[in-house]
Amino acid sequence: MSDIILPQAGRAAILDGKAAAAAIDRAAAEAARALTPGLGRPPCLAVVLVGEDPASQVYVRNKARRTEAAGMTSVEHRRPADFPQEDLIALVQELNADDGVDGILVQLPLPGHIDERAVVEAIDPAKDVDGLTAASAGRLVLGAPGLRPCTPSGCVWLAEQALGDLTGKSVIVIGRSILVGKPAALLFLEKNCTVTLAHSRTKDLPGLCRSADIVVAAVGRPELVEGDWIGEGACVLDVGINRVDAPEKGEGGSKLVGDVDFEAASVRAGFITPVPGGIGPMTIAMLLANTVRAAAGRKGLPIPENLPG
Numbered sequence: 385m386s387d388i389i390l391p392q393a394g395r396a397a398i399l400d401g402k403a404a405a406a407a408i409d410r411a412a413a414e415a416a417r418a419l420t421p422g423l424g425r426p427p428c429l430a431v432v433l434v435g436e437d438p439a440s441q442v443y444v445r446n447k448a449r450r451t452e453a454a455g456m457t458s459v460e461h462r463r464p465a466d467f468p469q470e471d472l473i474a475l476v477q478e479l480n481a482d483d484g485v486d487g488i489l490v491q492l493p494l495p496g497h498i499d500e501r502a503v504v505e506a507i508d509p510a511k512d513v514d515g516l517t518a519a520s521a522g523r524l525v526l527g528a529p530g531l532r533p534c535t536p537s538g539c540v541w542l543a544e545q546a547l548g549d550l551t552g553k554s555v556i557v558i559g560r561s562i563l564v565g566k567p568a569a570l571l572f573l574e575k576n577c578t579v580t581l582a583h584s585r586t587k588d589l590p591g592l593c594r595s596a597d598i599v600v601a602a603v604g605r606p607e608l609v610e611g612d613w614i615g616e617g618a619c620v621l622d623v624g625i626n627r628v629d630a631p632e633k634g635e636g637g638s639k640l641v642g643d644v645d646f647e648a649a650s651v652r653a654g655f656i657t658p659v660p661g662g663i664g665p666m667t668i669a670m671l672l673a674n675t676v677r678a679a680a681g682r683k684g685l686p687i688p689e690n691l692p693g
């Protein structure tokens with residue numbers, strides 16, 4: 385399979401999220417093209433960015449680039465870091481009312497003076513391409529159709545590429561965030577996995593990891609998961625993106641590492657995602673798929689069946 389790079393002897397196969405994401409982008413582009421006559425225009429994603437957080441600026445730029453490359457319309461709304469909460473909610477409400485907008489994404493984190501939940505809840509659930517509103521989260525809990533969060537959908541997709549049908553697999557999700565950990569646990573449950581949702585108070589995390597077929601690390605702590613926590617042949621999905629000092633790169637040098645000690649885990653795992661280039665690129669791919677899904681759903685058009693996520 386093109387998105388799995390086969391292993392050297394005694395090492396895990398690398399799950400190439402960049403290649404998998406490119407294939408999903410192509411499927412979303414094809415679905416967007418097929419929907420365009422029915423919509424009378426291409427699907428449209430509106431992204432709201434408040435403030436100047438450098439990482440958020442990079443994400444937002446990449447979202448715009450890939451949305452347009454997939455033949456969809458990208459609209460960006462940038463506001464200063466001191467933008468008032470009520471004005472931000474008013475902007476979201478304007479985008480809700482705009483029939484030319486199919487998906488709305490408010491880039492997180494928001495500046496400290498803003499109540500993130502209040503802003504996310506202002507998004508029309510029909511346009512909630514991040515899957516973060518209470519309505520979308522409720523549909524996920526119920527197993528009802530709805531827009532699913534993007535990064536966890538990317539995790540499930542890559543696990544299926546590696547292992548096929550996930551029924552009966554044991555999964556440990558480390559980290560209980562609203563953005564990744566909790567929805568990831570529910571999405572793996574939807575695939576008939578047996579799920580442990582671990583967090584900072586969990587006892588014997590190494591032992592629980594060792595018995596898991598799939599390890600999802602989503603805590604944001606550099607290389608927290610050690611190599612000998614990984615069971616022989618397990619599938620390791622590393623959601624962490626942590627910038628750390630790298631003196632070997634010269635003075636002031638830095639590099640990105642995940643939440644898993646990649647080198648040590650690669651010796652035991654069957655499959656592993658690298659950082660960067662693993663789960664990261666999957667998030668935008670699933671966002672594009674959700675934008676197509678939202679556009680079709682709002683207009684009562686059929687959702688293309690081969691759309692991933």
Ligand code: GUN
Binds near residue numbers: 489490514563
């Ligand atoms: N910030 C980092 N990841 C995400 C994401 O998936 N969605 C939003 N809205 N903000 C993010």
